[in-house]
Amino acid sequence: MGNVTIRILARELQLSAATVSKALADSHEISQSTKKRVLEMAAALNYTPNPYASSLRRKKSNTIAVVLPEVADSFFSQAIDGIEAIAQDKGYHVLVCLTHERALKEQAILHEMLGGRADGILISSCSETTDPSSILELQEKGVPVVFFDRICEELDTAKVVTDDRNSAYKATDHLIRSGCREIAFLTISENLSISHERIEGYKHALDERGIKFKMTDIIPCTHHAEDNIHLLKKILGKKDHPDGIIASVEKLAVQVYQACHELGLKIPEDVKVIGFSNLVTASLLNPSLTTITQPAFEMGRAAATLLFKALGNKGADLSQVVIPSELQVRDSTG
Amino acid sequence: MGNVTIRILARELQLSAATVSKALADSHEISQSTKKRVLEMAAALNYTPNPYASSLRRKKSNTIAVVLPEVADSFFSQAIDGIEAIAQDKGYHVLVCLTHERALKEQAILHEMLGGRADGILISSCSETTDPSSILELQEKGVPVVFFDRICEELDTAKVVTDDRNSAYKATDHLIRSGCREIAFLTISENLSISHERIEGYKHALDERGIKFKMTDIIPCTHHAEDNIHLLKKILGKKDHPDGIIASVEKLAVQVYQACHELGLKIPEDVKVIGFSNLVTASLLNPSLTTITQPAFEMGRAAATLLFKALGNKGADLSQVVIPSELQVRDSTG
Numbered sequence: 179m180g181n182v183t184i185r186i187l188a189r190e191l192q193l194s195a196a197t198v199s200k201a202l203a204d205s206h207e208i209s210q211s212t213k214k215r216v217l218e219m220a221a222a223l224n225y226t227p228n229p230y231a232s233s234l235r236r237k238k239s240n241t242i243a244v245v246l247p248e249v250a251d252s253f254f255s256q257a258i259d260g261i262e263a264i265a266q267d268k269g270y271h272v273l274v275c276l277t278h279e280r281a282l283k284e285q286a287i288l289h290e291m292l293g294g295r296a297d298g299i300l301i302s303s304c305s306e307t308t309d310p311s312s313i314l315e316l317q318e319k320g321v322p323v324v325f326f327d328r329i330c331e332e333l334d335t336a337k338v339v340t341d342d343r344n345s346a347y348k349a350t351d352h353l354i355r356s357g358c359r360e361i362a363f364l365t366i367s368e369n370l371s372i373s374h375e376r377i378e379g380y381k382h383a384l385d386e387r388g389i390k391f392k393m394t395d396i397i398p399c400t401h402h403a404e405d406n407i408h409l410l411k412k413i414l415g416k417k418d419h420p421d422g423i424i425a426s427v428e429k430l431a432v433q434v435y436q437a438c439h440e441l442g443l444k445i446p447e448d449v450k451v452i453g454f455s456n457l458v459t460a461s462l463l464n465p466s467l468t469t470i471t472q473p474a475f476e477m478g479r480a481a482a483t484l485l486f487k488a489l490g491n492k493g494a495d496l497s498q499v500v501i502p503s504e505l506q507v508r509d510s511t512g
Numbered sequence: 513m514g515n516v517t518i519r520i521l522a523r524e525l526q527l528s529a530a531t532v533s534k535a536l537a538d539s540h541e542i543s544q545s546t547k548k549r550v551l552e553m554a555a556a557l558n559y560t561p562n563p564y565a566s567s568l569r570r571k572k573s574n575t576i577a578v579v580l581p582e583v584a585d586s587f588f589s590q591a592i593d594g595i596e597a598i599a600q601d602k603g604y605h606v607l608v609c610l611t612h613e614r615a616l617k618e619q620a621i622l623h624e625m626l627g628g629r630a631d632g633i634l635i636s637s638c639s640e641t642t643d644p645s646s647i648l649e650l651q652e653k654g655v656p657v658v659f660f661d662r663i664c665e666e667l668d669t670a671k672v673v674t675d676d677r678n679s680a681y682k683a684t685d686h687l688i689r690s691g692c693r694e695i696a697f698l699t700i701s702e703n704l705s706i707s708h709e710r711i712e713g714y715k716h717a718l719d720e721r722g723i724k725f726k727m728t729d730i731i732p733c734t735h736h737a738e739d740n741i742h743l744l745k746k747i748l749g750k751k752d753h754p755d756g757i758i759a760s761v762e763k764l765a766v767q768v769y770q771a772c773h774e775l776g777l778k779i780p781e782d783v784k785v786i787g788f789s790n791l792v793t794a795s796l797l798n799p800s801l802t803t804i805t806q807p808a809f810e811m812g813r814a815a816a817t818l819l820f821k822a823l824g825n826k827g828a829d830l831s832q833v834v835i836p837s838e839l840q841v842r843d844s845t846g
Contacts, residue, residue, distance in 0.1 A: 186557060223520060223557055249592060249608070255584035262610065271624060274583070274608035276596065290575075290605060295629075435796045457793065462769045464798035 191219050241271040242485060243296035245287055247279045247304045247328075251428050252456035253474045254302070257326065260478025261300060268486055270297075277304040279367070279401055288312035292319065298485045300478075303328045305369055322488035322495065326481035327472075329371050336488065336495045338481040342372045345470045345503040346379030349424050349452045352468070354387045356511050358422030358450055361389075362413065364397045364430045376426050376454075395420070399430055406430065410437035414449065421449055422511075428455040431467060450511040454503075465509035473501045525553050575605040576819060577630035579621055581613045581638050581662075585762050586790035587808045588636070591660065594812025595634060602820055604631075611638040613701070613735055622646035626653060632819045634812075637662045639703055656822035656829065660815035661806075663705050670822065672815040672833045676706045679804045679837040680713030683758050683786045686802070688721045690784055690845050692756030695723075696747065698731045698764045710760050710788075729754070733764055740764065744771035748783065755783055756845075762789040765801060784845040788837075799843035807835045 184202075188195040193216070201208045201216035208216075244261055246254050258274060265272045273296060277284040284304050289312055291299055298321060313323050313333055326338040353361050363380050365373045381391050397413065399406045413419060414437055425431035431453025438445055445451050445465055452468045453460075460467040480499050488495040518536075522529040527550070535542045535550035542550075578595055580588050592608060599606045607630060611618040618638050623646055625633055632655060647657050647667055660672040680697075687695050697714050699707045715725050731747065733740045747753060748771055759765035765787025772779055779785050779799055786802045787794075794801040814833045822829040 248589075249583040250586065250589035252584065255582075255589070258583060258610070262612070271621065272610065274610070276592070276606065276608070278596070287605065429792075432793055432796065435793075439796070458763075459766055459769075459791065459793045459797060462766065462773070462797050463793060464796060464800070466798070 187216065187219055187223060190223065191215060239294060239297050240269065241273055241296045242298045242300060242482070243273045243275055243287075243291055245275045245277060245284065245299060245301040247277050247302065249274065249276065252458065253327070253428060253472055256456055256474035257302075257478035257481075260475040260480075261482040262478075263475075264479055264482035264486065270486075279304045281305050285312055288316065291316060291321065297321065298489050299323045300326060300481050300485055302326055303330055303370070305367055322485055324481045324485045324488070324495075326477050327372065331371055334496055336481075336484040336497045336499075338477050338484065338499045338501070339372075340472050340477065340501055340503045342375035342503075343379040343382070345454070345472075345505070346376035346424070346426070347383045348379075348505045349454075349470050350380045350383035351387070352505060352507065352511060353422040353424070353450055353452060354383065354389065356422070356446075356450055358420075359389060360395070360418070360420045361422040361424060362395050362397050362420035364399050364410075364423060364425045364427070364434070366399050366401065366427050366430070368396070368398060373426060380424065399427075399433075403429070403433055406433045407437050407440070410434060411441055414438065414441055414443055419449065423449060423451050425451065425453040425455075428453060428457060431455050431469075432457075435463065435467075445510050446512055452511055460506070461508060463510075465512070468508045468511040469506050470503050471506050472503045476501050521550065521553055521557060524557065525549060573628060573631050574603065575607055575630045576632045576634060576816070577607045577609055577621075577625055579609045579611060579618065579633060579635040581611050581636065583608065583610065586792065587661070587762060587806055590790055590808035591636075591812035591815075594809040594814075595816040596812075597809075598813055598816035598820065613638045615639050619646055622650065625650060625655065631655065632823050633657045634660060634815050634819055636660055637664055637704070639701055656819055658815045658819045658822070658829075660811050661706065665705055668830055670815075670818040670829045670831045670833075672811050672818065672835070673706075674806050674811065674835055674837045676709035676837075677713035677716070679788070679806075679839070680710035680758070680760070681717045682713075682839045683788075683804050684714045684717035685721070686839060686841065686845060687756040687758070687784055687786060688717065688723065690756070690780075692754075692784055693723060694729070694752070694754045695756040695758060696729050696731050696754035698733050698744075698757060698759045698761070698768070700733050700735065700761050700764070702730070702732060707760060714758065733761075733767075737763070737767055737770075740767045741771050741774070744768060745775055748772065748775055748777055753783065757783060757785050759785065759787040759789075762787060762791060765789050765803075766791075769797065769801075779844050780846050786845055794840070795842060797844075799846070802842045802845040803840050804837050805840050806837045810835050 184195050184198050188198045198216055201213045242265055244258060249255055262272050275287045281304055292315055310333055316323055324336040329337045329339055350361060367373055384391050410433060423434050425434055434451050443449055455469045456471055456474050460469050484495055484497055518529050518532050522532045532550055535547045576599055583589055596606050609621045615638055626649055644667055650657055658670040663671045663673055684695060701707055718725050744767060757768050759768055768785050777783055789803045790805055790808050794803050818829055818831055
């Protein structure tokens with residue numbers, strides 16, 4: 179196709195294809211005025227000697243995009259590995275685009291994707307307020323979209339999740355069995371699908387054991403470590419502080435440890451801690467951290483598999499895959 | 513420019529611009545045969561109604577690419593944050609492309625970048641064997657390239673590094689002062705610029721204290737955790753095992769902890785450990801990990817700043833920025 183376009187340029191300019199080709203390569207054999215004419219015509223006819231152009235013609239970029247809140251989180255970095263394992267097999271590149279939990283940034287990225295930058299999108303949303311219009315536009319353009327972990331319930335897309343509600347139930351039940359009666363639940367965004375599910379599981383376990391749910395036990399945290407540690411120290415510094423903490427986000431578990439260390443509180447004697455976390459260092463922390471370990475790699479792999487299925491079929495795949503998480507009991511609840 | 517191209521299509525096809533426009537939009541008002549003619553001509557003339565096309569015309573993608581070995585490493589994830597802080601200010605998107613330490617993958621990504629996918633490239637190389645031809649081609653095309661952390665010494669590009677040699681010197685000196693005499697140095701790729709620099713610093717400190725350098729104390733590790741832990745257990749299981757370990761890569765420090773835990777060896781009593789690491793959990797490990805903490809965020813920011821300077825000036829920027837690392841003494845060498 180590249181040759182055809184050079185031939186068309188040549189015809190329009192009444193030059194030989196060789197001359198056009200040399201002019202485009204900025205050859206010293208071609209005069210400045212001819213180069214100028216060739217470049218002007220190339221611009222007018224939208225000629226580009228660019229691999230992207232061939233991608234556009236083929237409508238294929240051989241790239242999938244992964245839209246994520248962040249990578250400084252073991253779940254997401256392991257999920258990326260799972261996604262890349264599949265993409266590699268298919269000869270695709272993976273672009274990682276970070277939203278930093280900002281809906282506007284997410285929208286800008288999705289909007290960019292309308293330009294054919296990727297053949298398909300995997301997304302873990304930064305909030306439930308994902309602008310459905312960008313997703314719908316992508317789907318209309320035949321760009322399949324698969325959500326994983328943090329999904330958007332209203333949208334008809336393929337989805338890969340873990341059993342968030344049941345995992346939070348297991349975590350809460352484990353703390354109650356370990357003797358906790360006042361269990362705080364730390365969350366970052368109550369609006370996320372997964373936060374909602376996890377809070378439901380937490381409530382369910384409390385309810386089953388006859389412990390009254392209190393709205394004040396849901397602790398809304400932020401993305402700023404210092405703010406969270408300040409808040410946690412305030413809560414844990416009280417005489418009647420919680421005796422159990424569920425950190426529904428990996429980095430919050432680390433911040434609970436930091437707050438406890440600073441206050442001189444002992445884990446698990448003074449407060450028991452359980453985190454939704456894929457930290458490789460969980461077993462090496464002081465004390466080792468009890469975790470709900472999500473099947474991050476498998477979720478990434480499953481999401482990519484659904485995406486490539488959709489890319490192959492060109493039909494919208496609306497599968498929903500649920501892969502269970504695992505409670506790993508360690509010393510922080512012992 | 514979009515209109516011009518539709519007009520040119522229309523002229524070539526001897527149709528009205530409105531008809532061409534409707535045909536491209538797959539309007540029911542236009543016959544199948546006309547649509548076919550329009551699409552064929554659009555393909556032949558390389559017409560595309562695509563935002564990418566306008567990027568190509570402007571030669572601007574408003575995107576920078578970050579080419580990295582991996583993200584499951586605190587240094588790289590913090591460096592990305594530094595890069596994004598600058599890119600955000602400039603209204604640029606950041607694409608993260610992972611090489612997984614494979615030179616072929618890195619080459620494929622750089623080759624893709626020749627297509628105008630990004631206006632500039634930040635790279636932390638997977639090995640010293642970075643194919644210079646791709647980098648040179650990018651530079652010739654006016655796509656600036658800035659190396660950070662893992663640089664390629666032979667290439668004339670802007671570079672941002674930390675004081676690797678001096679940091680390793682400080683780490684080794686600290687272990688010797690803490691009583692170590694048999695210090696193993698764990699490395700992943702001896703061919704990397706930073707490995708080379710770090711080994712030189714290590715040798716220098718040994719030399720200054722009259723400790724003979726032994727090639728067998730340089731332990732080449734792999735990217736496979738199980739293999740490394742197996743190797744470490746073999747080395748640490750010997751009666752005359754090293755009394756000090758420098759892990760020149762973050763994940764190797766974690767693997768030393770795992771091997772010691774499995775063998776029942778006590779850190780720091782049986783073996784002292786120091787890691788090049790930006791782990792936020794370093795202070796929470798059991799025992800807390802002494803680290804050489806690199807200025808990851810600042811290095812990312814500095815690299816992005818150099819890149820935008822080059823994008824503004826269109827001249828090759830050959831600055832070399834060195835930002836010092838910090839020795840943070842904790843209990844693992846105590």
